[in-house]
Amino acid sequence: MVKAQDRRFPRFKTIIDYDKCIKCGRCGTNCTYNCIIFDKEQDRPIVLHPENCVACQRCTTFCPADAIEIHRHKVEFAPHPVWTPYHIRSIVEQAKTGAVLLSGMGNDRPYPMVFDYLVWDACQVTNPAIDALREPVETRTYLGRKPERLSIRKRGGKYELDDLPANAVLSMPLIIGHMSLGSLSYNSITSMYRAVHEVGTMMGTGEGGLHKDHYPFKKSLIGEVASGRFGINTDYLETGALEIKIGQGAKPGHGGQLPGEKVTQLISETRGIPLGTDALSPNPQHDIYSIEDLKTLIAALHEATDYQVPVGVKIAAVNNVAAIASGIVRANADFMTIDGFRAGAAPRVIRDNAGIPIELAIASVDQHLRQEKIRHKITLVAGGGIRSSSDMIKIIALGADVAMIGTAPLIALGCRMCQQCTTGLCSWGIATGNPALGNRIDIDWGTRRVANLLRAWNHDLEEVLGTMGIDAVESFVGNRDRLRYVGPNPLEAEILGVKHAGDRIGRESE
Numbered sequence: 028m029v030k031a032q033d034r035r036f037p038r039f040k041t042i043i044d045y046d047k048c049i050k051c052g053r054c055g056t057n058c059t060y061n062c063i064i065f066d067k068e069q070d071r072p073i074v075l076h077p078e079n080c081v082a083c084q085r086c087t088t089f090c091p092a093d094a095i096e097i098h099r100h101k102v103e104f105a106p107h108p109v110w111t112p113y114h115i116r117s118i119v120e121q122a123k124t125g126a127v128l129l130s131g132m133g134n135d136r137p138y139p140m141v142f143d144y145l146v147w148d149a150c151q152v153t154n155p156a157i158d159a160l161r162e163p164v165e166t167r168t169y170l171g172r173k174p175e176r177l178s179i180r181k182r183g184g185k186y187e188l189d190d191l192p193a194n195a196v197l198s199m200p201l202i203i204g205h206m207s208l209g210s211l212s213y214n215s216i217t218s219m220y221r222a223v224h225e226v227g228t229m230m231g232t233g234e235g236g237l238h239k240d241h242y243p244f245k246k247s248l249i250g251e252v253a254s255g256r257f258g259i260n261t262d263y264l265e266t267g268a269l270e271i272k273i274g275q276g277a278k279p280g281h282g283g284q285l286p287g288e289k290v291t292q293l294i295s296e297t298r299g300i301p302l303g304t305d306a307l308s309p310n311p312q313h314d315i316y317s318i319e320d321l322k323t324l325i326a327a328l329h330e331a332t333d334y335q336v337p338v339g340v341k342i343a344a345v346n347n348v349a350a351i352a353s354g355i356v357r358a359n360a361d362f363m364t365i366d367g368f369r370a371g372a373a374p375r376v377i378r379d380n381a382g383i384p385i386e387l388a389i390a391s392v393d394q395h396l397r398q399e400k401i402r403h404k405i406t407l408v409a410g411g412g413i414r415s416s417s418d419m420i421k422i423i424a425l426g427a428d429v430a431m432i433g434t435a436p437l438i439a440l441g442c443r444m445c446q447q448c449t450t451g452l453c454s455w456g457i458a459t460g461n462p463a464l465g466n467r468i469d470i471d472w473g474t475r476r477v478a479n480l481l482r483a484w485n486h487d488l489e490e491v492l493g494t495m496g497i498d499a500v501e502s503f504v505g506n507r508d509r510l511r512y513v514g515p516n517p518l519e520a521e522i523l524g525v526k527h528a529g530d531r532i533g534r535e536s537e
């Protein structure tokens with residue numbers, strides 16, 4: 028029997044309007060968290076377990092009679108500035124289970140969003156704006172190493188350009204980050220793969236390998252080479268780019284584990300591991316303990332792919348990120364992803380406390396690489412908490428060539444941020460390995476939603492570049508003089524390399 032003290036504090040309250048309810052049972056069928064149980068034999072057929080409600084909103088969305096409301100539960104904690112509900116709930120849960128708390132959908136602690144302290148510039152009088160609807164604004168971007176110089180040789184009486192380093196072409200400076208089949212359903216992954224393929228950008232495979240069904244989208248995918256090395260074979264090496272994962276923003280310094288019960292036939296085929304075995308990704312890459320080791324693996328991947336695809340490195344945004352980035356450029360990476368601390372599923376204690384915001388990390392990396400005169404060699408990708416096209420535009424001005432998103436396409440697929448991704452019960456069919464739940468996403472619909480989102484953000488970018496009189500996104504990368512800071516912290520502005528609003532250009536030389 029469950030002791031009263033062990034019962035969960037309900038966070039939400041589900042209210043059914045029985046005058047409106049037509050007893051169709053959809054709420055019970057759609058609820059995966061045992062909050063609503065529908066028993067048509069009863070007079071009042073809906074049995075509620077509010078302590079299980081996670082506010083996924085599946086029931087309210089599918090109720091044909093608009094008969095369900097979800098409210099915050101009125102269990103009121105005595106106000107205390109130190110022992111907040113977050114701390115009390117965590118202690119109660121860990122005292123019950125003795126386990127690490129897991130959570131999905133990123134760091135939800137109230138750290139300031141640096142993006143919200145930045146505004147950008149616009150043309151007036153002397154510098155004409157561009158009308159992006161009628162005049163070209165180039166947003167095409169190249170993912171890969173840039174040559175020091177172009178060299179032309181004479182061969183057989185003809186002048187020819189020497190081979191350029193392999194670059195993947197992106198129709199826009201926006202990609203979807205690594206999410207693996209297994210952590211997400213087949214239908215949601217397929218929708219996103221199809222969407223990036225259709226719009227001409229890319230998505231990361233995560234560390235879960237690549238299923239044969241997804242081979243047609245290979246050239247639009249970035250194959251992840253993670254510490255578990257799951258599913259890496261000659262077919263996988265034909266993806267449009269490869270990326271060595273050293274770290275990820277949700278859990279810097281941490282690896283991963285897919286428990287055996289989640290390694291179904293589909294996952295076993297994709298990862299190349301036996302059915303039902305635990306898939307463990309060690310925290311470090313066990314063959315990389317120095318920049319020289321990293322250089323060796325980059326060289327091996329270049330050789331294995333006959334130098335036909337760019338090879339990148341992904342790191343989490345941590346304190347010393349600028350110096351680490353400099354080493355990665357010197358290890359001959361073609362592109363580098365910096366993953367900020369806001370996104371993803373992870374042990375909560377790591378997710379909520381490790382790493383630094385991507386805005387500060389990318390500004391620091393971009394400025395450091397420029398000082399070292401090596402910034403031009405590498406493509407910088409930045410992700411972790413990019414919520415909107417305006418965040419994407421600001422991260423580019425702070426120094427990223429390409430913005431990377433993960434949560435936003437999941438919201439496009441129906442995610443309601445209930446943070447239950449690690450339970451495998453996602454009622455929207457996104458973060459689940461259960462095919463019956465996964466089938467809640469229609470792949471054609473999902474493809475359209477994600478493709479629409481990507482295109483819409485790219486249109487926003489074209490419009491904004493036009494208002495700044497910039498005709499190619501390339502000229503906007505690291506152009507932090509077009510940003511101004513409106514936040515409270517001068518040191519933050521200094522690290523970002525952004526002047527405060529109202530500060531006149533050239534003031535320092537007066």
Ligand code: SF4
Nearest residue numbers: 048049051052054090
């Ligand atoms: S989905 Fe709405 S109408 Fe149908 S049983 Fe549930 S509350 Fe009633």
Ligand code: SF4
Nearest residue numbers: 442443445446448453
């Ligand atoms: S993916 Fe599913 S489980 Fe995760 S936050 Fe979104 S709706 Fe909830």
